[in-house]
Amino acid sequence: MKEFKNIKYLCLDLDGVCYQNLEDVFGQVSKRMTQYISKKLNLDLKKAKELQTNYFHKYNTSLNGLMMHHEIDPKNFLDYVHDINLDVIKKDLNLNNELTNLKAKKFCYTNGSRSHALNVLGRLGIIDQFDGIFDIVDANYVPKPVMEPYKIFIKKFNIKPEEAAFVEDIAQNLKSPKELGMKTVWLENEEAWGKKHSNKDFIDLKIKNLSSFLKEINILKVA
Secondary structure, eight states: OGGGTTOOEEEEOSBTTTBOOHHHHHHHHHHHHHHHHHHHHTOOHHHHHHHHHHHHHHHSSHHHHHHHHHOOOHHHHHHHHTOOOOTTOOOOHHHHHHHHHOOSEEEEEOSSOHHHHHHHHHHHTOGGGOSEEEOTTTTTTOOTTOHHHHHHHHHHTTOOGGGEEEEESSGGGGHHHHHHTOEEEEEOOOOHHHHTTTTSTTOOEEESOHHHHHHHHHHHHHO
């Protein structure tokens, strides 16, 4: 943990990191994706789900595959799939407190949309903590873990990789940040795609809870 004492930039994934009840929220997004694909491509829900999953595993987001093979309008897709009920997300006072105490710039980097990030961070009560949000549009619709969007991200916000920490729930998304010189943190979970490659050496630290991790850093900073 000592190597995190002097971080000046905290980079957080959104879904599965800023909140952990992934199924309650992203489960809704996934169902909306299936519905969208079913309607647009005239497939039954089972076939639509199979295509959605296949594209996700092959292209890192279902949208990426849909754009490549079916000329799907990305904005229309994102607006539709993120039209969900976020009542399940409550204000996270502990997380807000630790983010407040952390003397570092904070950024959210998501493969989703800016509006989804704003909605989620707003529900959590931590939206004012962030110095910037980087979404799939900023990444030119190229999803993590492809390297190029990370380069755009650090350039956009003048982030010094050697002074930054990147937290993800999908382990393989930490490979590029590590290669750029960032410290990498995997938030442990049992989701098959999330824990794939979680034993690789491009992960510096594994944590179970974001608030507890930030609390440890804050303690180190004042020690």
